[in-house]
Amino acid sequence: MKLQEKEISYTISNSYSTLNELTKSTKNVWFVCHGMGYLSRYFLRYFKGLNPDENYIIAPQAASKYYLKSEFKHVGSSWLTKESTEMETENVMRNFDAVFKAENIPEHLNLIVFGYSQGVSVAARYVAKRQLPCTQLVLHSGGIPKELQAEDFAFLKAKVSLICGTDDEYLTDERLQSETEKAQLLFKDNLLVMLFDGKHEVNVELINGLV
Template structure:
């Protein structure tokens, strides 16, 4: 068998979802990356309790869609796998660039970055690669990319806050994994980091998100 894997570039189209209206009254612009198995339009429901006048939410859509087992009826999506991760990450970064260019996010608003579960890896990589200045980074129930170092975040100003959020009964994060993620987060962000464990499983904590918006 004489097979060869080749590579091409082409233009692709993808959707993203928004909640509320960007206006002069908007205080916070949220860029929120969903976990595996979500679609962006459904992920927005976790942000519905935020003040609509003060919060504008942008939820990008992971490009790789699939039918969710076992019934294979509902559709979910995934950001990255271990297959060709570097190239796929570049594709995600360019997609995020397109969203930021389209939405014309201005520095007079608070930029709030949130990654949930698998979404943590893409939002943190994008933040580091593009050196995004933000008011707050929320690392929610996901793994911090191993390649990131404190140097990647030296550009952040003193006002940037980082929140590490996880459920104490999270079925995907045992005690050792939580301890490792805390150590990695402390190494990357130092005193700007605060920890927010909550009683619950692998689920989005809308109550804490509302607190972070205030």
């Protein structure tokens, strides 16, 4: 008996969610990547405090969905796992490409790329792999992919914010130190480290203060 694992390519459809409208009054476009267990439409609630006339928020949806608990009632999603990570990363990158193509964001607007928790990994990878000229990169309570190096961000002139809670249950002192050191190596003088009193949670107050 010979077991083989083969690979195919095919086209899928996926959703994404937006908040507010893209108009002549828009100043900032946010591309926000949710954490594991979220759906994009619910993740947008953290951005409702932003001025709706000046801020347009785009939330891509992770394609891999699952039931969160045994009741089979609430659905969440995940960007990546340790299984076939390289191939799945490319699928996510193509997902993001399709969203940007559909939205056709005007180049004169401020582009803010935001990742929370697991969303940090895909946000950082997308900026690096596509050499995306954003004005801000926000890495909130998530790990920076190990394979990314300083040369991957040599092009980037953006302000980079590393945000996390001091009581984050997924973050030891050693992990915080190593993540901060890696971010400093990658982004140098563009980096701003922002710590807050709190657990592994989205900090709306800090989000509202970014613009």
